[in-house]
Amino acid sequence: GAGVSQSPSNKVTEKGKDVELRCDPISGHTALYWYRQSLGQGLEFLIYFQGNSAPDKSGLPSDRFSAERTGGSVSTLTIQRTQQEDSAVYLCASSLSSSGHGQETQYFGPGTRLLVL
């Protein structure tokens, strides 16, 4: 079946521009997660949605980052006024639910490689 999809796969932008990254979760998965992986670094959790609600936004690196999810499906992560330190791979994952034995297993999309020049 179809897995998590993300677009674009690669994005090169100039410092100061806004970018929007998209994630389409596995059909039927109510929980959706955004992570960031910088070169040589581990995966950093950013934000999650249960349905359309994001209970905790404290993992977002700065107020330039925002995320939304509508219709319980597609999510977008927006970075305003991009900086060079925003360059990373942005990964999205989804799970059946955000908690519950066997339901919280997360499956990752291929990621969006963002390069800020």
Place this chain on the structure above:
Amino acid sequence: RKEVEQDPGPFNVPEGATVAFNCTYSNSASQSFFWYRQDCRKEPKLLMSVYSSGNEDGRFTAQLNRASQYISLLIRDSKLSDSATYLCAVKGGADGLTFGKGTHLIIQP
């Protein structure tokens, strides 16, 4: 103290050997534990969930030790295709995973 720690390696192991990794976590309230595999420039792929009783999937065995707060992964009869970075991940509740930085494994012919 880092929340999830792994030996970064690299582990250089001959084909056919058995290799084991450990991962320690600091949050005693952690509830769910996973091993992911990540190939170069690819997304993490779930290898195994880790249960209190331990679990086995073919050549792979995962164990959880709650008292000492570590999880382990054992790979038997290693194959060249096992070469990858192995990520330990821990979940405390209804939020995201906390990952270790990964252990790099190289299987040599």
